[in-house]
Amino acid sequence: MSTLTSVEVPITPLRRVGTAGVFLLALAALAVVSAVHITQGTSSVGAMDVLSGIFGGSDEAVRVLLASRLPRLLAGVAVGVALGAAGSLLQSIARNPMASPDTLAVSNGAYLTVATAAAFGLSLPLVLSGGLAFFGGLAAAALVLALSAGGRTGTTRLILAGSATALALGSLTNLVMILFQEGTTGLYAWGSGSLVQSDLGAVTQLGPVILACLLAAMAAGPKLDILGLGDDTASVLGVNVRRLRLVLTLLAVVLAAAAVTIAGPIGFVGLCAPVIVRLLPRSIPGLHRHRSLLPLSALAGALIVLGSDILLRAVLGAQAGVDVPPGVVTTLLGAVVMIWLARRYRDAGPTRQPPAVRTVAGRSRAGFLIVVAIGLTLLTGAAVLGMLGGDTWLLTGDVANWLQGRTGRALTYVLDQRYPRVLAALLAGAALAVAGTAVQAVCRNPLAEPGVLGVTTGAGVGAITLLTTVPMAGIWAMTGAAGAGALVAFGLVYLLSWRGGLNSDRLVLIGVAVQSACTAMTVMIIVKSDPWNTAKALTWLSGSTYGRLPIQLIPVALALVVSVPLIAWLRRDLDLLALNEDTPRVLGVPLEPVRLAALAASVVLTATAVSAVGVVGFVGLVAPHAARALVGAKHARVLPVAALLGALLVSLADTLGRTVIAPAQVPAGLVTALIGTPYFVWLLWRSRAR
Structure with missing residues (x-):
């Protein structure tokens, strides 16, 4: 009788608790973070006042809790859940770890439609505003996915297509805000996300939509697991690949549009949350199947949004929660994750082949x-x-x-x-x-191009910093500040891209990450100095x-x-x-x-x-x-x-x-x-x- 020798899987603490235990830990972490979050604010109401208000204490504490802190908390949870689930769906659909509502320009498309409606003075009900955001995000995602063949032809192509589309949509949004300054006052800061809420209306109306989309995505989880084996294998096993991708893309866009409608575009939550969950040990049974991966990504998204908001107000003060968008913090976190992914994943996609246009091989000197x-x-x-x-x-x-x-x-x-x-x-x-x-x-x-490598936005950070702090600075000071910002950004990109040599794909991906980080820093400088x-x-x-x-x-x-x-x-x-x-x-x-x-x-x-x-x-x-x-x-x-x-x-x-x-x-x-x-x-x- 022969015996089979099996390889023993290490018993880690997380493996002992299992998938259910991981969910309980995530929910417990969310409860703790929520408890800390609700004690922060600009008023003098402290943690004990809030606690007494919950149990029928002073009227002032109850008013602050219901009018400001609870709406902000629930908005953060709703937005984090929506973006985390949307990012997980898009990464699975594209089979690309850098796919997210931001890299696919979904948030930018949704933001453009909302800003355009505000510019023309349209005061739309929340549901119609969400519908506009949905169509804008859907158009952007469709364009990016079409240009990158669904994201499966290479990370570099996906990121470049998304970056270009996002830049174009951002340019249109900036144009709208410049031409219609009165109607779009305050939208610049909102463009990086704002959790400031006047009531519970947005959450109560869009919360059920987010929950329904999450449940629908989880119902399709087994088919998503099969899709991860490859299109041909999924087709053989009876999965209608094209229809599944279409339905799940629509669900992801609805989730992203709901998040934008509630709080504006909060960057890179949809990138970070699924990546963090995928880093959990694969030895935990069932954890990386989509029926577990999607809700865990949603919980991770909520933790990221609330944690960023807590960190922002703890470091910069309570007023920063009003002035500075929490999307600045999440974008900086997302840039770090993108850099880590770029250093880990090697892309040799078709964008490394130069002949994107027909070139003239040998034109004469006279020509x-x-x-x-x-x-x-x-x-x-x-x-x-x-x-x-x-x-x-x-x-x-x-x-x-x-x-x-x-x-x-x-x-x-x-x-x-x-x-x-x-x-x-x-x-x-x-x-x-x-x-x-x-x-x-x-x-x-x-x-x-230089902008893709973060050089342009780095120069912008340097110049905007000087323009804000020293408005009467001379041209040589402005040039020096822009040059310093560009050199710092270039130095970061070059050093981070170096890994036994300079890989061109890695250089581009890290450049895009630094570009996003510089853009977030620019937003922070502007809204902190003079947001109006x-x-x-x-x-x-x-x-x-x-x-x-x-x-x-x-x-x-x-x-x-x-x-x-x-x-x-x-x-x-x-x-x-x-x-x-x-x-x-x-x-x-x-x-x-x-x-x-x-x-x-x-x-x-x-x-x-x-x-x-x-x-x-x-x-x-x-x-x-x-x-x-x-x-x-x-x-x-x-x-x-x-x-x-x-x-x-x-x-x-x-x-x-x-x-x-x-x-x-x-x-x-x-x-x-x-x-x-x-x-x-x-x-x-x-x-x-x-």
């Missing part, structure tokens, strides 16, 4: 010179158009007379205000385009040439003079870097010094461009692609053409923003985002089969 000549001609025309266009249209003769000093006082004043704006757009556009070209070569990722006067900061963060002075152009001009020759000197090394990892090593290219030099030059260009015109996105993505499509992949030709196209794009965007709704203005960064997003979507769509 290259013709493209450059046409670009210079168009750029000259754009500059002239920029001088003529605005709230007052001028004639070319007016510009000619101004150049000769023969215009009157009124025209002289107008043109003296316009020419620094035109020059700022041209210089910043060229700088961002060259920086994007270098970043794409180093990352070997045609969908990367966000138009100035919003305009600057959206990229604007308004009020530029000639002296403000000197830093970006110097950066172009210093950095462009360095990148041009590295042009052949960049050609080899863009191919693969092995070819440059075989040919003796010092990989890390070349990468570091190219990225450092890109950081300098981006930081000075941000100090000149604010945060302008997508230029570093669109211009290099268009250049490669025109003149081929050699950087000796791509660099000058990309610089021309970047300058042309920002110049036209600035002119369009100054004229389309004159005398009001649309920041140039919003225009480039709205132009660049369709192009980015097209790139992803063209390369989705690869």
Whole structure:
């Protein structure tokens, strides 16, 4: 008689308690956190007053409890449950640990619809407001999932598709808030989530919806378990994969939309909660099946939201619970989780293959010179158009007379205000385009740009900090602050991405995480300094040439003079870097010094461009692609053409923003985002089969 030797599973404390014990521990933790949470507030009512109020004590304690603290507590629980369950569903559907309502831009789509309704003065019932948020979130999720093939073609593609869509939707939301400041007052802080509630109406109306969606998702748990084995296996076992994904995606979007309707977009709870639950030991029987995973993720989400709110008020004071969105804390936590996931998971998805657009393999020198000549001609025309266009249209003769000093006082004043704006757009556009070209070569990722690596938002944090603390700071101080922020962000991304070498996918994913963290820090700075006067900061963060002075152009001009020759000197090394990892090593290219030099030059260009015109996105993505499509992949030709196209794009965007709704203005960064997003979507769509 033979005997079978079995491997003994270690008996851990959590294994002893089992799945039911884990649930009881989670519920106990939620009860303790809720008890702490309800004792915090801006009033003088303390923990003992609240306790006596629960058992029929003073009227004041009862009023505070019912009017403020209990609604805030229940809102936090409802939002955490909804986002935790939604994130768990989306990760299971996409079979991707970085899928969440934030990375799929669901929250941004829902936020845009709510902000638009507020801008037009629509006072909708809560249910209709939730319906609007649902349709906005559903449209965003459908677009991102379509572009990333459901998230199964690689983490990098999913994150880039979601980031681009979120940026476009965020740009539209910022545009709405800038144009309709009165109707959207206070929405900027709400855009990062707010648990401030006036009553229990939102929770009592949407709570049952959240609970029903959670129960429906748990009912589909066994099918989700089978889906985790693969689409083919699930189909063989009788699961209608397409219908299941559609139904569960709808449930996830309803959950996310309900959370946005109650408290605004609270970031990255849907990413962190399922990841934390999945880290629990697999030795616990049944814990990682979806009938246990979904409710545990929901409980983890509630713990994250309430814990973040407690931490925020404990560190910054009770008033911070009103001023600062708890989504700032959850976003910072989510950035840490994203970095951990990026360092753990290696992605070799199709976005590492460069040919996202059709490139010209070998255009002749004459053809290259013709493209450059046409670009210079168009750029000259754009500059002239920029001088003529605005709230007052001028004639070319007016510009000619101004150049000769023969215009009157009124025209002289107008043109003296316009020419620094035109020059700022041209210089910043060229700088961002060259920086994007270098970043794409180093990352070997045609969908990367300086903004994706966190450099742009890092520069924004530095500049906004100075703009807030020292409003009268000079241009050199502003440039220094932006440069310091960009360097710190770049240093973090580079060091965290290094793991026995620099992996391009890891670089992009960590860059997106740092970008999110910098955005959260920017929100905190703005709402803490002056939450009711966000138009100035919003305009600057959206990229604007308004009020530029000639002296403000000197830093970006110097950066172009210093950095462009360095990148041009590295042009052949960049050609080899863009191919693969092995070819440059075989040919003796010092990989890390070349990468570091190219990225450092890109950081300098981006930081000075941000100090000149604010945060302008997508230029570093669109211009290099268009250049490669025109003149081929050699950087000796791509660099000058990309610089021309970047300058042309920002110049036209600035002119369009100054004229389309004159005398009001649309920041140039919003225009480039709205132009660049369709192009980015097209790139992803063209390369989705690869």
